[in-house]
Amino acid sequence: MPARLPRPGRPAGGRSRRVLHALRTPIGATAAAMMALVALTAIVAPILWTDRANAHETASILAGPSAEHWIGTDAAGRDLFFRVLVATRLSVLLALGSTGIAVGIGLLLGTAPVLVGGWVSRAVTWFVGIAVAFPGFLLALFFAVIFGAGQTAAAFAIGLAGAPTFARLCQTLTGGIMNRDYVAAARIGGVSKLRLLTRHILPNIAEPLIVNATIGAGGVLLSFAGLSFLGLGVSAPAYDWGRLMYEGLSGIYIHPVAALAPGLAVMIAGMAFNLVGESAARALGLAALGELVPTHRLRRPAPLAAPMGSDEPDDGAVLRVRDLTVAFPTPAGPIHPVRGISFAVPAGGAVGLVGESGSGKSLTALAVAQLIEAPGEVGASELTFAGEAILGGDPRAHRHLLGTSLAMVFQDPMTSLNPTMRIGWQLAEVVREHGGASRQEGWERAVERLSAVRIADAPRRAHAYPHEFSGGMRQRAMIGMGVMGSPRLIIADEPTTALDVTVQEQVLDLLGSIRAADGVALLLISHDVSVVATVCDRVLVMYAGRIVEELAVDRLYGGARHPYTRLLVAAVPDMDTDLATPLPTIPGRPAPVSAIAQGCAFAARCPLADAVCRETDPEMVDDGRGSRVACWHAGEPFPDDAVPTVAVPVAVPQGESRGNAGGFAAADAGAAGAADCPVAGSPLAGSPTPTPEGGSA
Amino acid sequence: MSRLDFTDVTVRFGSGRGAIVAVDGATLSVPEGRIVGLVGESGSGKSTLARAAVGLVPLHSGAIALDGQPIPRHGPRRLQMVFQDPNSSLDPRMTVEESIGEVARFPANRAERRAEVARLLDLVHLDQSHATAYPAQLSGGQRQRVALARALAGRPDVIIADEITSSLDVSIQGTVLNLVRELQAELGLSMLFISHNLAVVRYVASLVAVMYRGQIVEHGPTEAVLGHPDHPYTRRLLAAIPTRSQRKPTP
Numbered sequence: 001m002p003a004r005l006p007r008p009g010r011p012a013g014g015r016s017r018r019v020l021h022a023l024r025t026p027i028g029a030t031a032a033a034m035m036a037l038v039a040l041t042a043i044v045a046p047i048l049w050t051d052r053a054n055a056h057e058t059a060s061i062l063a064g065p066s067a068e069h070w071i072g073t074d075a076a077g078r079d080l081f082f083r084v085l086v087a088t089r090l091s092v093l094l095a096l097g098s099t100g101i102a103v104g105i106g107l108l109l110g111t112a113p114v115l116v117g118g119w120v121s122r123a124v125t126w127f128v129g130i131a132v133a134f135p136g137f138l139l140a141l142f143f144a145v146i147f148g149a150g151q152t153a154a155a156f157a158i159g160l161a162g163a164p165t166f167a168r169l170c171q172t173l174t175g176g177i178m179n180r181d182y183v184a185a186a187r188i189g190g191v192s193k194l195r196l197l198t199r200h201i202l203p204n205i206a207e208p209l210i211v212n213a214t215i216g217a218g219g220v221l222l223s224f225a226g227l228s229f230l231g232l233g234v235s236a237p238a239y240d241w242g243r244l245m246y247e248g249l250s251g252i253y254i255h256p257v258a259a260l261a262p263g264l265a266v267m268i269a270g271m272a273f274n275l276v277g278e279s280a281a282r283a284l285g286l287a288a289l290g291e292l293v294p295t296h297r298l299r300r301p302a303p304l305a306a307p308m309g310s311d312e313p314d315d316g317a318v319l320r321v322r323d324l325t326v327a328f329p330t331p332a333g334p335i336h337p338v339r340g341i342s343f344a345v346p347a348g349g350a351v352g353l354v355g356e357s358g359s360g361k362s363l364t365a366l367a368v369a370q371l372i373e374a375p376g377e378v379g380a381s382e383l384t385f386a387g388e389a390i391l392g393g394d395p396r397a398h399r400h401l402l403g404t405s406l407a408m409v410f411q412d413p414m415t416s417l418n419p420t421m422r423i424g425w426q427l428a429e430v431v432r433e434h435g436g437a438s439r440q441e442g443w444e445r446a447v448e449r450l451s452a453v454r455i456a457d458a459p460r461r462a463h464a465y466p467h468e469f470s471g472g473m474r475q476r477a478m479i480g481m482g483v484m485g486s487p488r489l490i491i492a493d494e495p496t497t498a499l500d501v502t503v504q505e506q507v508l509d510l511l512g513s514i515r516a517a518d519g520v521a522l523l524l525i526s527h528d529v530s531v532v533a534t535v536c537d538r539v540l541v542m543y544a545g546r547i548v549e550e551l552a553v554d555r556l557y558g559g560a561r562h563p564y565t566r567l568l569v570a571a572v573p574d575m576d577t578d579l580a581t582p583l584p585t586i587p588g589r590p591a592p593v594s595a596i597a598q599g600c601a602f603a604a605r606c607p608l609a610d611a612v613c614r615e616t617d618p619e620m621v622d623d624g625r626g627s628r629v630a631c632w633h634a635g636e637p638f639p640d641d642a643v644p645t646v647a648v649p650v651a652v653p654q655g656e657s658r659g660n661a662g663g664f665a666a667a668d669a670g671a672a673g674a675a676d677c678p679v680a681g682s683p684l685a686g687s688p689t690p691t692p693e694g695g696s697a
Numbered sequence: 698m699s700r701l702d703f704t705d706v707t708v709r710f711g712s713g714r715g716a717i718v719a720v721d722g723a724t725l726s727v728p729e730g731r732i733v734g735l736v737g738e739s740g741s742g743k744s745t746l747a748r749a750a751v752g753l754v755p756l757h758s759g760a761i762a763l764d765g766q767p768i769p770r771h772g773p774r775r776l777q778m779v780f781q782d783p784n785s786s787l788d789p790r791m792t793v794e795e796s797i798g799e800v801a802r803f804p805a806n807r808a809e810r811r812a813e814v815a816r817l818l819d820l821v822h823l824d825q826s827h828a829t830a831y832p833a834q835l836s837g838g839q840r841q842r843v844a845l846a847r848a849l850a851g852r853p854d855v856i857i858a859d860e861i862t863s864s865l866d867v868s869i870q871g872t873v874l875n876l877v878r879e880l881q882a883e884l885g886l887s888m889l890f891i892s893h894n895l896a897v898v899r900y901v902a903s904l905v906a907v908m909y910r911g912q913i914v915e916h917g918p919t920e921a922v923l924g925h926p927d928h929p930y931t932r933r934l935l936a937a938i939p940t941r942s943q944r945k946p947t948p
């Protein structure tokens with residue numbers, strides 16, 4: 001999955017890149033330009049033009065715009081253009097000061113519950129709740145009246161008025177962080193409350209807080225202008241934009257520009273703050289999406305894989321995939337998490353797709369279901385579902401076919417079901433949308449399907465909401481939704497990973513019986529080989545975006561020929577695992593899709609790898625007995641003479657601890673293969689079973 | 698290392714008639730230097746029991762004692778916990794060294810702290826170069842090892858491991874399980890190892906307890922409980938495990 005790519009450099013480096021990226025968007029660029037303009041004016045104007053702004057010209061009092069005075073003069077004959085410019089510094093500084101006061105008090109109130117527990121914390125929360133309900137400007141007016149006129153008093157008034165909003169924000173953000181396990185771990189570790197606050201909470205709430213403070217500063221600027229305009233803020237001889245508007249108002253019918261110009265300045269500065277905050281928020285939000293930033297236009301990748309082993313079209317296949325690729329653009333160029341895979345699911349058959357996370361199995365499922373969203377791109381020389389090519393052509397026709405004949409079941413049914421809608425209606429919606437059934441018919445079908453997926457007392461349970469179902473019931477309801485129509489294929493992506501073993505058994509059982517009863521084909525995706533082995537006839541093993549082996553399920557244990565398949569099978573402990581020896585493990589970590597080296601992608605972790613493997617990617621070879629494998633050393637026994645780890649009671653492979661973030665260097669690969677033979681002393685190593693046709697491929 | 702005893706522990710959420718009893722009179726011991734596996738379905742109260750032991754949830758009644766002494770609610774605990782998801786149990790803005798060093802109890806100065814972190818990284822087989830890495834730069838298995846190292850940094854008497862391999866890939870799960878067994882053998886750790894996976898528990902734990910609806914329904918040596926289960930729920934659990942021999946005939 002592209003979202004799980006290792007991010008190079010420390011997170012701070014990612015932040016500066018995000019800032020750079022934000023600057024390249026239109027809003028970001030506008031925000032930066034406006035902010036620079038405001039900041040520059042605030043710094044420079046008072047130095048250069050204070051004298052001109054304060055110079056009285058008795059000859060031209062309340063003059064209109066002219067070549068000499070661009071927007072005229074005020075009642076004392078002072079040039080208004082320069083007064084607006086010079087007022088920038090005071091206006092901005094006061095706004096920043098007030099925002100600082102608001103954020104400071106907000107932080108104190110918002111994080112107080114961390115430091116003091118019990119009734120004090122409840123009282124603070126209660127107080128903030130009430131204070132937040134008061135309109136901010138009214139509160140500011142109230143404080144301004146109490147503190148009296150003057151800019152310091154006004155700054156405090158507006159700051160205090162803004163504090164409850166920030167206090168509430170801090171409370172919410174802090175609450176979210178307090179629920180994280182790392183805070184629990186720190187508390188268990190005896191970390192003091194103050195340190196908890198400074199090391200764990202503040203750094204993690206800083207980003208959203210700063211963004212909100214920046215946006216807030218724009219609002220404060222406006223409030224300040226309002227107070228000064230009412231005569232409660234800055235008083236003469238000092239002047240800010242509000243004060244200038246106040247002075248200009250008296251002559252608004254004779255000389256409107258005098259009041260409008262400072263108003264325009266408030267607007268520009270306020271917008272600058274708001275836009276900076278908005279684009280910062282947007283940049284941070286983008287980062288949460290895994291930095292899938294479309295900076296390059298994608299070119300469709302040429303098929304990377306060898307053509308499928310057997311060329312005859314196997315008729316009766318409900319799904320046929322040839323040279324399927326999935327590509328995502330990244331700032332460093334496109335990546336290919338799925339690199340040209342070919343397979344078929346026969347009608348009524350069950351095919352399992354196994355591999356580690358990041359191998360591309362889920363993306364394969366999404367690509368087949370046409371659920372890859374832009375900027376991701378799907379390519380294939382053939383993608384046929386139920387006899388119809390579904391890549392390209394009229395998307396609406398495909399949507400109808402996929403909507404009625406393909407069912408998807410995801411890992412977490414809670415996020416796939418609408419929490420505010422009764423289960424029965426959600427199921428009914430499927431046939432009403434695609435089958436044109438009436439409300440009544442839809443409901444009846446939903447109840448019937450819910451009992452088919454063994455929801456007890458379905459007529460009553462159909463009225464329940466998703467949260468009233470247990471995890472297993474939700475997953476069964478999802479499967480029920482899948483079979484509302486008459487699907488030809490169910491794609492189940494880790495359907496039982498979130499479930500307990502007993503519930504997992506029920507769900508797998510259910511998938512099996514639906515398949516038997518209705519002749520529905522099944523594509524089951526799982527990282528757990530044993531789950532796939534329970535349900536499927538055939539198994540596809542995926543590694544780094546390619547299928548490395550396809551075999552019948554009864555050959556999975558003992559008859560697998562690809563080293564990766566063999567290691568994957570051996571790595572899962574079961575109830576017969578030998579307790580005397582360490583578990584066999586696969587050294588190193590999955591090859592990152594962003595940097596797949598030349599040659600076989602598994603070579604860096606493979607105990608059989610040699611120079612050829614690191615040079616040339618092996619092609620998929622059919623063994624003529626219904627198995628395909630892509631390996632130069634398919635079926636060869638693992639070396640059991642490399643035994644440095646056997647003498648140690650428990651061997652822990654060093655590969656992963658050595659792993660560099662960017663993937664495996666070629667030099668690293670040899671060491672990982674030979675010295676840390678992962679299976680030495682494991683049941684696999686000495687086993688005579690796996691290699692009847694050793695080396696024949 | 699020492700022994701951890703749960704005596705008639707009850708944990709309730711809410712009060713009055715609407716209260717939910719998450720743990721219902723559970724009695725369980727983790728003997729010195731042993732790994733006790735705690736199995737059960739989600740919602741059976743396994744994690745609540747663990748969180749009660751480290752003081753993250755309050756007890757309604759009963760007692761949890763370490764060597765016969767009640768566990769202090771504040772300050773450094775003699776009991777450490779490793780969480781299920783290393784993505785959320787490590788602060789994303791702290792380096793490995795900072796995360797581990799924060800909990801390390803004995804070092805007096807910066808150099809000693811660094812040495813202690815190096816010792817702990819070595820213990821969990823992580824390269825020293827990872828000390829300055831942020832969690833985002835590590836794989837799931839590496840992060841879980843950092844979490845283990847942090848738990849060990851508190852020099853605990855007992856470690857509670859709550860589903861520590863559930864969020865890991867099977868290929869990585871093996872390295873963490875091997876590490877747990879190795880640490881137990883080397884350091885004589887006492888550990889409460891919570892998992893819903895019986896095969897995993899069987900591999901690391903010498904004793905096992907089965908939890909069902911807030912109660913411990915069966916406990917004893919792993920071999921005996923899994924070999925000759927008494928309680929119907931334990932039998933159901935065992936029957937549900939997908940194994941290579943139990944493959945259903947294809948229709």
